[in-house]
Amino acid sequence: MQPATSQNLPEGFLEACAAILGPARVLTDAQARAPYEVDFWQAITGRAAAVLRPRTTEEVAAVVALAARHKVAVVPQGGNTGLVGGGIPDASGRQVVLSLSGLDRVRSVDPSGEWLIAEAGCTLAAVQAAAEAAGRLFPLSLGSEGTCQIGGNLAANAGGVNVIRYGMAKELVLGLEVVLADGRIWEGLRTLRKDNTGYDLKQLFLGSEGSLGIITAASLRLCARPRERVTVFAALPAPETAVSLLRHAKDRFAELISSFELMAGGCVDAAVAHLEGVRHPLETRAPWYVLAEFAWSLPEGLAAATEAWLGDALEAGLLLDATIAASEAQRAMLWRMREEMSPAMRREGKIIRNDISVPVGSIPELIARGEALLRSLVPDGRLLPFGHVGDGNLHFNILLPMAIQDLEPLRERVQHAVCDLVQALGGSISAEHGIGRLKQAELAERKSPIELELMRRVKQALDPDNILNPGVILAP
Ligand SMILES: O=C(O)CC[C@@H](O)C(=O)O
Numbered sequence: 001m002q003p004a005t006s007q008n009l010p011e012g013f014l015e016a017c018a019a020i021l022g023p024a025r026v027l028t029d030a031q032a033r034a035p036y037e038v039d040f041w042q043a044i045t046g047r048a049a050a051v052l053r054p055r056t057t058e059e060v061a062a063v064v065a066l067a068a069r070h071k072v073a074v075v076p077q078g079g080n081t082g083l084v085g086g087g088i089p090d091a092s093g094r095q096v097v098l099s100l101s102g103l104d105r106v107r108s109v110d111p112s113g114e115w116l117i118a119e120a121g122c123t124l125a126a127v128q129a130a131a132e133a134a135g136r137l138f139p140l141s142l143g144s145e146g147t148c149q150i151g152g153n154l155a156a157n158a159g160g161v162n163v164i165r166y167g168m169a170k171e172l173v174l175g176l177e178v179v180l181a182d183g184r185i186w187e188g189l190r191t192l193r194k195d196n197t198g199y200d201l202k203q204l205f206l207g208s209e210g211s212l213g214i215i216t217a218a219s220l221r222l223c224a225r226p227r228e229r230v231t232v233f234a235a236l237p238a239p240e241t242a243v244s245l246l247r248h249a250k251d252r253f254a255e256l257i258s259s260f261e262l263m264a265g266g267c268v269d270a271a272v273a274h275l276e277g278v279r280h281p282l283e284t285r286a287p288w289y290v291l292a293e294f295a296w297s298l299p300e301g302l303a304a305a306t307e308a309w310l311g312d313a314l315e316a317g318l319l320l321d322a323t324i325a326a327s328e329a330q331r332a333m334l335w336r337m338r339e340e341m342s343p344a345m346r347r348e349g350k351i352i353r354n355d356i357s358v359p360v361g362s363i364p365e366l367i368a369r370g371e372a373l374l375r376s377l378v379p380d381g382r383l384l385p386f387g388h389v390g391d392g393n394l395h396f397n398i399l400l401p402m403a404i405q406d407l408e409p410l411r412e413r414v415q416h417a418v419c420d421l422v423q424a425l426g427g428s429i430s431a432e433h434g435i436g437r438l439k440q441a442e443l444a445e446r447k448s449p450i451e452l453e454l455m456r457r458v459k460q461a462l463d464p465d466n467i468l469n470p471g472v473i474l475a476p
């Protein structure tokens with residue numbers, strides 16, 4: 001029998017945590033810890049000495065101060081929907097997971113100032129709902145929005161399906177409240193649009209995956225709610241056409257484009273096969289499809305403009321067929337098909353994920369060279385790329401038979417080859433999922449020595465004892 005992981009902690013540590021949080025909020029039992037030790041896809045596992053579940057910023061600060069005194073490593077965790085293991089403890093059984101789920105209040109909303117302040121453990125859906133109740137839009141949108149939490153979204157600088165218009169998560173932040181590595185609280189919850197007072201410290205924490213500080217609350221930028229929205233699903237002969245169609249759409253609609261997603265035919269087939277209520281939107285079958293959405297704040301006119309655009313695009317040979325969602329229900333079905341595509345594919349086998357970006361114009365070359373590369377590396381895999389082509393971001397995913405054992409060495413080989421290709425095309429080895437525990441070696445190999453040195457110096461300055469999420473982003 002394995003010794004209880006709580007024995008890996010300094011004497012008195014857990015008792016002191018229980019005095020701060022109450023004993024029910026300190027989990028040491030293996031069964032209670034289990035959901036915090038494995039990622040959503042059951043692909044990345046670790047072992048925690050304990051799981052701590054604070055409910056307030058002050059409680060987070062008190063337990064981090066305690067951890068700092070005892071040099072106990074703390075792994076912050078939100079909704080546990082990350083895809084690179086950034087919220088999962090390592091295998092040592094010596095780290096404690098700090099779950100932010102208990103900090104789940106929307107503290108205030110100002111519809112005229114267009115901001116709201118939410119605590120880290122609010123689900124993204126709860127933040128969207130609070131914005132909507134105030135007649136505004138919080139535009140970050142991801143497949144996991146019912147489960148993922150805003151603190152995790154910001155710590156990971158999440159992307160999603162609306163980046164082309166509204167930017168990544170970090171672009172939606174006006175201010176942060178952060179618990180620092182020594183347990184002090186930095187109250188930086190500003191709500192100003194303009195604030196040029198020296199270094200923009202919040203940027204350090206956004207995308208730092210909990211390795212520089214623990215985000216406990218954020219002031220978030222709200223936008224106008226679009227009054228008319230048009231959703232298009234189009235069949236395309238080739239990835240080149242997607243890039244031309246995007247340009248064609250940009251010339252016509254500019255910033256009204258809120259999503260522009262590309263999917264291989266096999267991804268759509270998997271969604272149709274496994275998602276209840278999802279039907280193929282077109283009679284035409286094609287190797288590639290685009291799901292695009294345009295939105296604006298005037299009450300009407302966009303639908304007619306979109307129909308005219310589709311006619312012109314068809315004439316120009318940029319698509320084979322297309323449909324416009326005729327109702328909210330149809331729109332919801334199209335988005336379910338796209339956003340639950342990855343879980344649908346997972347029903348057919350194991351997945352090697354590759355979240356990468358290149359300049360938009362290089363997408364066709366990425367697909368052509370990537371397909372050739374992966375066919376030789378993974379002959380029994382099916383390539384099923386999809387993603388946010390409007391942002392130059394593809395999920396170059398490979399589906400493998402369920403029976404395959406010991407995926408890790410193959411995953412690493414594939415990741416390395418894909419990263420080489422991406423680097424050759426001037427792209428990024430992580431577009432929106434982050435580095436976590438899965439890509440540190442690639443990062444170390446591909447960032448310049450100067451960049452790595454600066455990153456280490458920032459880490460050293462903010463967390464000199466390396467207690468905040470050690471081992472993510474930078475190798476230990
Ligand atoms: O499963 C994936 O690789 C991608 C998940 C997510 O980023 C998406 O775009 O659906």
Ligand SMILES: [Zn+2]
Binds near residue numbers: 159160387388395432
């Ligand atoms: Zn994505």
